[in-house]
Amino acid sequence: MKRRLLVDLLGYTGSRGGTETYARELLPRLAALLPEVRFSALTGRAGSGPVSDFFPGRVHTVPWVGPDxxxxxxxxxxxTEVFARRNGADAIWAPANFGPILRGTPRVVTVHDAIYDEVPGSAAARVQRAATSWLMARSARTADAVVTVSSAAADSISRTFGLPSERIHVIHNGSSSPVAVADPVSAIASLGIPADRAIVLSTGNRMAHKNFVGLLAALAQIPREERPLAVIAGSRLPDPLSSEVQRLGLSEDVVLPGWVSVEQLEALYALTDLYVCPSLAEGFGLPVVDALRRGAPVLANDIPVLREVGGTTTRYADATEPALFAAAIDSAVRGGRSPGEVAQGRAWAETFTWERTAERTADVLQNLLAATTVSERR
Known part of the structure; x- marks a missing residue:
């Protein structure tokens, strides 16, 4: 008889970035690797349609759970726990940082990072982050197994949540294969990007830890006549960064296109002279790997997790020091990159595959399901 795995996708909306990419990439692969498992998902109103597009099983919608x-x-x-018991689930997987907080149905939780405890912010933001961190800690401590996406994240989770390191499985994220764009210039024509300037690309949501304000401060340190054009994709429009761009006098040097299509993003990777990741904290830092895999030179903030995923093929500098980061951007754009460096970056990035991530995650889930079977037989 097939074992039943309930996947907690209550927070899925289709616009939450990395944790949702993780679920979308893994679930179809996990279903192929675990044919003896029956998958079902629990989601809220906002996730009903998006989850059904990729989920390899029945999707149950909880109407009172919204996108907030x-x-x-x-x-x-x-x-989640109530639904699991009523529907005979053998195990639960919560792939987006937290799930139930009490012991019950055997459970694996993927905790992507402990950023909520590491990044400063306003008093209101700190209160919200403290509540989220408490939920994550309780969920992790009561889970049968915890998965995380980098050794740096594992160290942070163990230290912050008081979780023994032997209970944490480090499984790196994967990276998607590049999609060839026949005419990259035409693909981004609608974004208003001049064709005659060096381009610095950065991507991500506008959460404070992404440190786009720090990137803008660094750009402002580069003399106007030598300044590259920065394209910072992601976010709703009007972009929250617009006021800072205006304040720093960078309106002619920064393009904020909002969310871009897959084709446009691939075109931007193809045309950029440098991909920049100024983030202060990450669980993994997938854009660094994606950029390297597409042959783009990469400059990242010098923090352990970005060194872990960027390896020796990435340049590093302190993104909290605008003058230092500006010098590193200027040097990287001027220096370019040799074909050998491009090949090395691609080779490194290609070691991060979603297939490998799925295989190792399947092992964790299979071990949990096997343990529940043994327990039932006793």
Whole structure:
């Protein structure tokens, strides 16, 4: 008889970035690797359609869970375990940082990072982050196994949540294969990017730890006549960075295109002279790997997790020091990159595959399901 795995996707909306990419990439692969497992998903109103597009099983919608973090948290804490018991789930996987917070149905939780405890912010933001961190810690401590996406994240989780390191499985994220764009210039024509300037690309949501404000401060340190054009993709429009761009006098030097299509992003990778990741904290730093895999030179903030995923093929500098980061951007753009360096970067990035991530995650889930079977037989 097939074992039943319930996947907690209550927080899925289709616009939450890395954790959702993780679920989309892994679940179809996991279903292929675990044909003896019946997958079902629990999601909220916002996720009903997007989850059905990729999920390899039945999708159950909880109508009172909306896109806001509060109802997502309430659903995970109250609804997931109740649904699992009523529907005979043998195990639960929560792939987006937290799920139930009490022991019950055997459970694996993927905790992507402990950023909520590492990044400063306003008093209101700190209160919200403290609540989220508490939920993550409780969920991790009561889970049967914890998966995380980097050794740096594992160290942070162990230290912050008081979790024994032997209970944490480090499984790196994968990277998607490049998609060839026949005419990159035409693909980004609608974004208003001049064709005659060096391009610095950066991507991500506008959460404070992404440190795009620090990137803008560094750009402002580069003399105007030598300054590259920065394209910072991601975010709704109007972009929250717009006021800072104006304040620093960078309106002619920064393009904020909002969310871009897959084709446009691939075109930007193809045309950029440098990909920059100024982030202060990450669980993994997938854009660094994606950029390297597409042959783009990369400059990243000098923090352990970005060194872990960027290896020796990435340049590093302190993104909290605008003058130093500006000098590193200027040097990297001027210096370019040799074909050998491009090949090395691609070879390194290609070691991070979603297939490998899925295989190792399948092992963790299979071991949990096997343990529940043994327990039932006793």
């Amino acid at each position: 973090p509060a109802s997502w948290a309430a659903g995970a804490v109250v609804g």
